[in-house]
Amino acid sequence: MNPLQRALIEKGGNDNGFEYVLASEQSGVMLASARHLTRVMIVLENGAYQAHFQAASPTLLLELQRSFPQQGVESGRFTFDTETALAVLLRRAASLSRALPDQAATDYQHAVTAELAEFSAGIIGTEVERLVRQRVGQNKFRSAMLDYWGNACAVTGITIPAVLRASHTKPWVECASDAERLDVFNGFLLSSNLDALFDSFLISFDENGRLIIAPALIGKDLLLLGIVAEMKLRWVTPKHQSYLVMHRARLLKKDYLKS
Structure with a gap:
């Protein structure tokens, strides 16, 4: 992951409900928020963005799998080809994280x-x-x-x-x-x-x-x-x-x- 790609991920997180960067390394970017407890690690693999969620509520992953049935895989990992598609995922994850119990x-x-x-x-x-x-x-x-x-x-x-x-x-x-x-x-x-x-x-x-x-x-x-x-x-x-x-x-x- 090059510096430009990391910068785009950080901006995408800031614009879509994950305003804090907990880590920004060659291996990936860890995003979080003050408004909810969900964290997400974004990595680049084979030209695609993979989002690995650390969710405070197990319900979040179920809801994301329903919203993105083609991109979701086991262990809370979702794969997208573009920054735009990744932004949609982050925005939905942030909204759900604010709404879901507790x-x-x-x-x-x-x-x-x-x-x-x-x-x-x-x-x-x-x-x-x-x-x-x-x-x-x-x-x-x-x-x-x-x-x-x-x-x-x-x-x-x-x-x-x-x-x-x-x-x-x-x-x-x-x-x-x-x-x-x-x-x-x-x-x-x-x-x-x-x-x-x-x-x-x-x-x-x-x-x-x-x-x-x-x-x-x-x-x-x-x-x-x-x-x-x-x-x-x-x-x-x-x-x-x-x-x-x-x-x-x-x-x-x-x-x-x-x-």
Whole structure:
């Protein structure tokens, strides 16, 4: 690896979520970030860039293998022919690393601590503290969902930020812990119409991500809402499934005709 190639890798890391260079040697470049715990060693082999990830969460490698099925190999190694393709991988890895458990929950705790420090100690345990925690948590959850879903609706692919909502599968108030509330797999990034229906248990998704529609929604309503039966999630993982089982049960249980 010559100096120009090392410089291009370092710039690619800085521009795509890996702003720190931990090592830059003839054998390769080690990149890291202050915003997440993932590290990646980039080496050049037979004219191709190989990215070897040291991931804080094993889920990261599974998600990257889903996103880059042709480039991923065992032991967290991904191979790309160009600097542009490598940049796409690094950007996706950084986004996932910020979103996946437990990074979002860690960021939430730091943000809450910083905000509460600006108030007097007397607010601990009060409604003010609860509201601070809820506001910060919802902002962190939305940020994580935007990172995970690539700033696009999990169903339609719409990329207009103003109409995207971070929708919980298990409602915020029913979650047993902050980790569950901030779990990126406990919800989907949805356009506002889908979010309103999902939040009200009027739609859900089956184990393959296909749309389930409550009987209360008649054809005319669906047409006006822009909902078609063929809709499905762009992807769904095993970690979504336990939450979706609960959500589908709520949809089937609720008596919408009397509500």
